[in-house]
Amino acid sequence: MPEGPEIHRAADRLRKALVGKTLVEVHAEHPAVAGRLDGWVGREVESVEARSKAMLIRVGDHVLYSHNQLYGRWTVNRASTAPPDWKRSLRVALINRTHACRLWSASDVMLLEPWEVEGHPYIAQLGPDIADLLTTVAEVRAHIDEDRFQRRGLAGLMLDQRFIAGVGNYLRSEILFEAGVDPTRRLGQLNANEKDALADAAMIITRRAYHQKGVTVDLETYQIMRESGVARRSARHYVFHRDGMACHRCQSTIVHGRVGGRRLDVCPACQT
Numbered sequence: 001m002p003e004g005p006e007i008h009r010a011a012d013r014l015r016k017a018l019v020g021k022t023l024v025e026v027h028a029e030h031p032a033v034a035g036r037l038d039g040w041v042g043r044e045v046e047s048v049e050a051r052s053k054a055m056l057i058r059v060g061d062h063v064l065y066s067h068n069q070l071y072g073r074w075t076v077n078r079a080s081t082a083p084p085d086w087k088r089s090l091r092v093a094l095i096n097r098t099h100a101c102r103l104w105s106a107s108d109v110m111l112l113e114p115w116e117v118e119g120h121p122y123i124a125q126l127g128p129d130i131a132d133l134l135t136t137v138a139e140v141r142a143h144i145d146e147d148r149f150q151r152r153g154l155a156g157l158m159l160d161q162r163f164i165a166g167v168g169n170y171l172r173s174e175i176l177f178e179a180g181v182d183p184t185r186r187l188g189q190l191n192a193n194e195k196d197a198l199a200d201a202a203m204i205i206t207r208r209a210y211h212q213k214g215v216t217v218d219l220e221t222y223q224i225m226r227e228s229g230v231a232r233r234s235a236r237h238y239v240f241h242r243d244g245m246a247c248h249r250c251q252s253t254i255v256h257g258r259v260g261g262r263r264l265d266v267c268p269a270c271q272t
């Protein structure tokens, strides 16, 4: 499942292909929007915005909301290129003279009016969006201090979009490693310095993942790992998918854990 940095990168691609350009063809196959986007032909796309794992595309007085859940995916092609031939079902296609943007397989699609966006049940409950470049470390730090989160265990809390929005499985492991914190602790057990470290780590790791296409280690480490034959899914991280390998910082063996059936990997020496 894509995490914040991947959704924001997808928004960047859609923005580049769509904003300020006139739509020449629109398909709305998803039942919630079928027949409702016909008026978009001949109009310009005004904005494309990612909010945690949701995408918002505005044309005139309407905003197309989509959340990819597990299987949804946006593709961007040249308008002259045939659509991909695969088993996914087309939900929405937005086509202008140069590009064709298509949403596949997403189950959660709807049309909102601009004033409805902030009150949408998914968007209204989100914490600070860690992959949004406008989010500040001070906002994240203040949110970490909120009473409602203090009794929660970090392993579960890190995936709660009300806490830090945009964090999924790989970011959880990587952020907790960078912060030096053991995921079995409760948030309220962290002292102020540890909470500072958690806020900083969330920013550092997520921005790196955004700019480096999912790579959370520095690019030099990534290159060295790749050249020594390590698979990309392990080479790109400090701990995630690196169980049994040596920690880059202390050489201890990375340990694999699972929480609620989802992978969570840690360095038992660096994370206390």
Ligand SMILES: [Zn+2]
Pocket: 247, 248, 249, 250, 251, 252, 267, 268, 269, 270, 271
């Ligand atoms: Zn270590």
